[in-house]
Amino acid sequence: MINLKIQEIHIYGFGQLTNIVIKDLSDFQVFYGENEAGKSTIMAFIHGILFGFPTKQSSELRYVPKNGSNYGGKLRIWFDEFGIATIERIRGKASGDVVVTLEDGTTGEEELLKLLLGNMDKGLFQAIFSFNLHGLQNIHQMKGEELGKFLFSTGTLGTERLAKTEAELQKELENRFKPSGKKPVINEKLKALHELSGDLKKAAAKNQDYETLVTDKDRIYKEIEDISHSLQDVKSEVEKLNEWQKIQSLVKEERWINTEINLLGENPFPARGIERIEKLNQLIYPYNAQISSLMERISQLKQEVVAIQPEKQLLADESMILAALDQIPIHEQFNLDKQQYELKLADLEEKISNINEKLHLPLREEEVLTINTNIYMKNQVEQSARKKQKLMEVKQDLEEKFREEKNSLEELERKVSYAQTQMIPAHERARFEKLVSVDSEKGKVEYELKAVQDKIEYYQHTHEQDKKTFAAINKQKQIQFLAIGLILLILSLYGLYTKQWILLVFGVLGSFLIGVFLSKNNSRKNDTKINQTLSQLLEDEKRLLQLLEKYKNSNIPALQEKLKQDNYWKEQQQLLKIKLEQQQTLYEKVIRKFEEWEIEAAENKESILKLSGELHIPEYIADSFFLEAFQLIEQYKLLGREKRNLLARMENINLEQANISERLTYYAKQYLADQGSDFSKIGYLLRNKLKDEHGKLIKIQEKQGKLDDLEADLNQMKREQAHLISEKKKLLEEANVEDEEAFYELGKKCETKFKHIERLKDIRKQLQYSFLKEDEIERLLQIHNVEEVLIQYHKRIETLSSRLMELQEKQAAANYQIQVLEEGGSYSELLHHYKQQKFELEEAAKEWSVFSLAQKILTKTVEKYKNVHLPRMLAKAEEYLYFLTEGQYQRIHMQQSGTGFLIERSDHTLFEANELSQATTEQVYVSIRLALAATLYERYHFPIIIDDSFVNFDANRTKKVMELLTTLQHNQILFFTCHTHLLPYFQPENVQYLHKGNVEVIS
Known part of the structure; x- marks a missing residue:
């Protein structure tokens, strides 16, 4: 997994930007600036530093500075695996010269940069992690199936390259071959080759001798090849024998040396054994004197330690003595506390007296403390007081509500009476409705008349068009059939002349049928039918016009207006009656609430009287100041308890002081000659006594430390001496000898064997340049007379060469005869x-097969992607789309055929990509792009660079996409924008402001 974050951008010169430094980039960094402030330049700079500057042949902008400043810059990037890395790229070779420096000082160039970036290339980075308006503009320009293919291609590679590649491959294949085509290249060549094959077979039949000559030529060619191979094998043997003559002596010497080394045997002897044993002897002897000196110094230190001894009992009681001494400031603090408690006690008594004056309760202090003021009682008192206050507020609200509802009721009664006076009497309304019903019949007649007139116009126009069309068609058909009839007449005459009766019958029958067809006129039948329809429509028009005359004199609009007004006042009266009933209900509801209030007020008063009796509060106080009286009783009890606590604390202080005095007096008698009565002096003397005894301990520890060091040195020297003796013994054991004399003799034998091995290495260095293999050398060792074998091989070469020249002359003759035949004809x-x-x-x-294979590979790759990788990416894209559309769109489905997507709405309706709105399509595109980075490329935690890709979103869509970006915890976000309305979505400290023409350092 590759996790990186850009921390600093330093631009030497890139486009319009010169000497720019941007430091401390955050996880969500925003670059804001107007147009031409350098946003796209910074984005291109990051691409250029990471993946190389665009070349001169590239279509991308190169951003070479116009002012002659240095071209390039550097990035400081934090990597999980390597720490801080500095990547610097400046003008140089095609894509610039790059230097990468890691935190540990390691440096490198392109190879190290590729290692840091996980071999990510520029195109893939821009497709997955770099957003701009280009992808969204493609969406705006696409329609239909192209949009679905574009989204699928985006989900595969991050761009539309897959869809373009698929279309280009299909176009290339169709340009070369189509099964039923004529213009493609392969189709044309197949047709031409087929024609040539036929012509070639005809020409070959005229050249029977040509095939015989070709057969002889092939036979001669085969024999020449066989002799050439044999000749080559013999020459190869000759070369091997010549090489053997050169290395024969070295091979034999190698065999002799191997024999000598085997005779010396495999006696074990340590490497540099003689040198090592002499060095060990020189190191062992000096240790004896050093060990003796250390033992004398150890004995002297032990005597000095025995002479110093501290008072052990005093040190044993040290913790208890120090604890007693620590109590001296506490004893003095107790005196101060007693004074404060006495003052506070007087203050409490005064406060209790003031509360008692306010309450005027005929109770003693002990009786007041027994009054029940627990949480339950306090809650009841507060509830009763609050309820009383609330009842007073409710009463005021009810009185105001009563006045409002009464006024509204009276107003609605007046409106109902007025509406009744505006309505038309029932008998007059019935008369008006009867007259208006006649007008609806008039509308139907007018509509029917208009339809009849439209049909008359249509049939008249159609009749004229049919006349013209039939005239033209009949004329053309007559010419065609006359021509066919003439041909059939000629055919009949030919059959009569040649006595082919079938032709005669066929010609006569055809002429008869043509005559019948020409005599038949279909247009007359059509004309009769249209004329009958027109006559019927004209009669209907006349009837409807007469009926319409009857309705001209009635004043219908005025009557309709009166009925409309009457309907309005009827509706108003009904509506006002409903409101009046509702208002009456509200009025009665207010009266009922008054009755409920009186019941609650009586219950509340009874509750307050009961509680005041339990609290011993008089009724006249409870009626007006019930909660205040309860709070004063609580304060009284609180102050009384505090007074009791103060008295208890003062008694405890007296006991503690007596205990401290007793302990200090005991230790002074035990360890001090001059005791005194001042606790400060006793403490000072005891601390000095402890200090002296600790000084003795420190001296003992120092001497003991020196003693331990000397003993450690002594043990170390003994171990080192024993180790050297052991190493010497190991050398003898390794050589498998008993004493040093035998060790030296064995060393001489090993030296002789070493010389043989060195000579063997020299021989093998010389033999390694020989082309003879080991099995060939073994075979050549068996040959005793190499010269005789060479003579035999040379004779064999002469024989084969002679036969080869003879066959070559025959081959030339055959070729000449074939050439004569070929030049003599077509x-x-x-x-x-x-x-x-x-x-x-x-x-x-x-060429066609290459493109076909590429298309199949692409198709298989896409299928594998659809079945293996795409489901995981689509699941994440659906999650993002659901979030961006606030649940309006929930799923993204693959189409059963093709490479498009179907988008499922919350109501389970499916849409193709081109059926969505522009903004929703962009949301689908953004979801797929972010899902690619989060799933298929999840091991690359690269920065996501966005250049104003959401400017077409409304405020809500923009808010959702910004919230989505903040959830991408593993990727740094670099957001470039020129829109001020986007800035409130970001933290102010994460916004970097860019200005036009800025050449200052940005920090």
């Missing part, structure tokens, strides 16, 4: 043209 040209066309067809087929 066969050679056809053959050449046929082979050329066949070669071109094979090349075109190879």
